[in-house]
Each structure stands twice: as structure tokens, then as C-alpha cells.
Amino acid sequence: xxxxxxxxxxxxxxxxxxxxxxxxxxxxxxxxxxxxxxxxxxxxxxxxxxxxxxxxxxxxxxxxxxxxxxxxxxxxxxxxxxxxxxxxxxxxxxxxxxxxxxxxxxxxxxxxxxxxxxxxxxxxxxxxxxxxxxxxxxxxxxxxxxxxxxxxxxxxxxxxxxxxxxxxxxxxxxxxxxxxxxxxxxxxxxxxxxxxxxxxxxxxxxxxxxxxxxxxxxxxxxxxxxx
Numbered sequence: 016x017x018x019x020x021x022x023x024x025x026x027x028x029x030x031x032x033x034x035x036x037x038x039x040x041x042x043x044x045x046x047x048x049x050x051x052x053x054x055x056x057x058x059x060x061x062x063x064x065x066x067x068x069x070x071x072x073x074x075x076x077x078x079x080x081x082x083x084x085x086x087x088x089x090x091x092x093x094x095x096x097x098x099x100x101x102x103x104x105x106x107x108x109x110x111x112x113x114x115x116x117x118x119x120x121x122x123x124x125x126x127x128x129x130x131x132x133x134x135x136x137x138x139x140x141x142x143x144x145x146x147x148x149x150x151x152x153x154x155x156x157x158x159x160x161x162x163x164x165x166x167x168x169x170x171x172x173x174x175x176x177x178x179x180x181x182x183x184x185x186x187x188x189x190x191x192x193x194x195x196x197x198x199x200x201x202x203x204x205x206x207x208x209x210x211x212x213x214x215x216x217x218x219x220x221x222x223x224x225x226x227x228x229x230x231x232x233x234x235x236x237x238x239x240x241x242x
Contacts, residue, residue: 018075019216023055027220039067062104069105078106087119094120102134113140113151124154143167145185152190160195187213
């Protein structure tokens, strides 16, 4: 069953510990505001935030569990235990890092299979390359997302260029799995461009839900003007 409607805007409601909006009460309020604006789903980190958003909405939640470990580059839902916690909290879909990088957890193919078979949840595969997307699709992921393009050593050079629309187009052409555009889509025009390239849905985060970073952009513009 496809939970994310075609043409949907999904809003990522996340705030790290150093952000004044960190905490489930703020993320649930952010989700409520996003839903009132027309969002058709959410992406949220951690069992507490997922549970808080589930309490106020029936829209689909893409849950992740960030597990930081200095020994490994993979931190987005790296193992089955982290996936289980967010499933129990109310996530409909489990997102995970689907790159082949070292992780403290099950290999990607086994993790996808366990989430689908044991947790009975859809899987949202965050990838950085076409090859990773093809592999995740073959392993049974429900959605393939461009989330990690620009955030791996192999793709770091793409980050400065904005969203990786070329990867989006390549994935749409290569896999039958719905492809989600995510990563640096920070204007309505870029969201529209993603749909023109064949995206099933688009995830937007910072540009909607992080006032601190939005403010920094405006302040940077005033500083340039002052010079």
C-alpha cells in the first residue's frame, strides 16, 4: 500500500539538541502548522518526536532514528533496534541510510527485509547515487530518495549546486519504485522542478521548519548589503 500520495509535499520536522525548537512539543506544533498549510506527510527523528506528531495527526510519518557513532559514517536508522523504536512510536514508514558505507548494524538488504517482514512497515531508502538507488529498489524499498546526495565522500562536490536534480531524473528513469526528491529543496520553484523531473513527492525541511537557519540567510543578505 502506497502511503505517500503522488504529488505530495512532505515536511521534515526535526531540530537538533542545540536548536531552540528541539523537543516533541515544538515538533508536534510544527507538524500541525505544516498540515494546516497543506503538507501530506512528515519526516521526524526519534521515538519521542514521532509519538508526539502521531498524537496530533493521522498523516503518514516517515520516521528515522539518528544514532551517532564516531566509528561509523551511517547514522540514519543504522540497525533494526532503532527501526523498531520508531515503528513502535507510530511511524508508518521507516527511513534509513541505504548507502554501502560501514555501519554498526545489519547490511542494507537485510535491514530492509526485516523492517518489511517483521515490523510490517514501508521502507524509505536515503541514497546518494544511482547505483545505491537501484540496489535499494532491488532489495525491496518502498521509496527511493535523493536525501544523501552531497553528504557522502563520493558526492560531496554536488552539495554546492543545490538539489541533485540530475540524480532525481536518473533514478526516475532507472527504477519502478517511487522516487522522492529530498535534500536542499528550499524554494517553491525547486519543488516544482522536482515534480517536472518525475518526483513522486518532495520532502522539504530547513526552509520550512528551521527559523534559525532561515534567519541566518536573511542576516547574511543584510551583511552583504552593508558592505
